[in-house]
Amino acid sequence: MSMVIGSFTYLLFIASFFKPMTWLLYFASVVMGLGASIIWTGQGNYLTLNSDDTTISRNSGVFWALLQCSMLFGNFFVYMAFNEPVIEHKTRLLVTIVLSALCGIGCIFMLLLRPAISASGIVVPQRNSGPIQAFVEAVSLMRQKEMALLCITFFYTGLELSFFSGVYGSCIGATLNISDNPKQLVGLSGILIGIGEIAGGLLFGLLSSKTAKFGRDPIVLLGFIVHIATYFCIFLNLPDSSPLQDTTDNAIIRSNGYLAIACSFLLGFGDSCFNTQIYAAIGTIFSDESAPAFAVFKFIQVIYYKLVLDLSLLNESTRSAYPGLSLTSCWCPAPLNSPFSHINGGLPIPLVPYTPQSDVGGRIESIAAAAAFFYSNALGLYIQLGILIATAVLGTVTFCLTERIVRRKDSSSDSDSESK
Template structure:
């Protein structure tokens, strides 16, 4: 394996360990009281946190009368700061480079988890804000580093391999916590300390992997002497300001505005399968004798679809590069539309709100259909995201920092909006919105991809003539 691909694998393992720890902590931070309360903060950050377990924060609150920290408020601070700081991430990375940015960002994840060992309202919310900023530079740095490790022929493979490793984080931590919290009505201080300690150690292991990444040359810099001189003149604050302006100019270009529609869809479907679909199954009482137990299996099936899709596109990277990104995105679109249709048939319209005896068109609702749909949601998401990564790291290699920052900004805004309306709209209305944005977003992505193919065909004859001369 070449040095670049080894870096991609190390990057994937680093993120897998860091997010095994963080996502597990997020899932146990607040037990779901989803959508029984219509407040924005609770719906915004639900994810699929159904559990019979006492919440971590609730357990701390019962032992410490001075602590009243709220998990939903904490997560709201995280994602609000994350959205805003995506605009500042390119400037930060212009100072530090992507490797240092990812290390600094991953340290904020670890700091956030350690704060649970020292319960304090102000410390919880302060660390949440710091984490939001750290997440912005972490993900923007990851996209830029992935682009540095790739070229036109390898970006699809590398995106798939990274995605498969990242999504593996959905399994390990939650299995560990399940057995640690099993049959516990109250999470005592000893159990909390042990779980937080183990998750912190896992996050530190991820940081060690990220620290092991080897430097890669910035492939956004031109090779001519004039281009190198221009780059050398942009140092310090001048480079940071240039990065911010460059991201702003990129955002208003025709192709990026089209891609933003696809970014919006990924945020909407992310919020649906992570915050609406699982609870909808859990609230549908006729689907199973103990419907809430299926929710855990739903998360596993979503993760299996994500890992399968990422692994498949990693293995078939060369073939997918030859045929383009649009067939995979269209495949993901078709898979999602099929899943939405089956969900429409299987779950009642009021399923997202509360326990219900209602049915949709299938009587009784089928749990195996619900699990198949979960796998399809994960697989379709992998189709979309791996090819967006491939697009941004390939077509936008000259400004990959700005491109990935805009992607995460748009995606997080869309997720926030969809979490908000999910507390007011029934399941069918939400599915209609997803179908509309999925159709438009897929079409917009294909338009940009076809334009990129056309430009590549136009440039190839000129390169050939130059070589022959």
């Protein structure tokens, strides 16, 4: 039921664009943020209830691949629809109708989801706990050694998510000597990130039966290696000032659009390595407490995603590359150059040429921007890459340590069972 409620808040947000009004947009954004927290926690719990130790990796991979299809198809659809400098009323209406219809179908599918069934064919009983009890469980869960270590990994995934969804595309678009039309590469970058995410999800989902015997940490190590190599290529290919403004500064090598797009694919593939294994780890280690565990995961990830995204929004190049973004962190199906300032009745909304990036019309992660004031200056690309590399090392080490602790506990319990 929680996923159904969360999905209807998505529908409410998209439907608010049938009659665009400033107050309605922000109200729907707040409701959407609340709904997103519900649906993300609920789907993780539902995934865990419908999986066991032998199927959780496969199910996590397939889930991740299907989820990331929104990046591919959403970017492509909006890229085809928003191909004019002025978005006519009929175009805006078409996009809103299509997105609302798709979201409505998704809500219906949510209603048709069966209860979780165990391997023996028995309906898995649901735990009913109030919000206060759920909060207490989440806080107590963070005191466990495994969750405390995994929080560092969650922290890294939030940072790298913000980098490839809110920073990297603007860096490409701001590097004026990377191609004749660098802004076009931003949309292509989003599509390639989605392809990388889908490829990783399908690969680890289909090969889960073969990779299970090696554990989850080799896949995370693969994602770590891919990301470190990608950060090094970005360091060579893009100038340090690219996150701050449009620039003609030279990078360490001559900026190359093909290399930038290849890095987009690798960023998505590496992200899928981390996230599919995090889902599998939570579903296995915290199978009896999956709801608060997934709540902690999304809270940690989104907090740092939000912080870094707000930081990137303080500079001009990000705002020009992503005109639909505001400090409410909403991904709008009709991006706004200046929110509703040109609306008069049903008149068209003039927009700057827009190239979509990341989850257009799909996933909306909204969280209060209270912490944004901590940042007053944007960071250069090289410092951001250094932070990503440092946190990638920490996140990978803590994930591997968690896996080692879990294996040690499992082997100890097996030994105790055999002795009895």
